[in-house]
Amino acid sequence: MILTHDQIVEITQRVRASAQRRMLDHLNIPYRQRPDGTPVVFEADIHAPAKERPTPPRLRLPEARGLLAGQGRQVASPRGRP
Numbered sequence: 278m279i280l281t282h283d284q285i286v287e288i289t290q291r292v293r294a295s296a297q298r299r300m301l302d303h304l305n306i307p308y309r310q311r312p313d314g315t316p317v318v319f320e321a322d323i324h325a326p327a328k329e330r331p332t333p334p335r336l337r338l339p340e341a342r343g344l345l346a347g348q349g350r351q352v353a354s355p356r357g358r359p
Contacts, residue, residue, distance in 0.1 A: 280318045288318075 286292060289300035294315045301308050301316055306323065308316040 278320045280320060280323070282315075285316060285318055 280288070285297055285301075288304070288306070289297045291297045291300050294313075298308070298310070298314075298316050301318065306318060308318045308322075311317055
């Protein structure tokens, strides 16, 4: 069973979908996102204890930063000079 739009508005005190998602994130309530951007909240997720709620996937930032910053690679100077 999913929560209605009115129930989501009541929980979040927000009308816009983007504001609802921010508030759900702040409240640690898991949700899925529809293609139109509105959140879908399952009733079972609301009533589940926090340790049984599904956790969203985490980004692996240290590895990504290393790739973006070019760690471990030597970059050649523009004219081939050291």
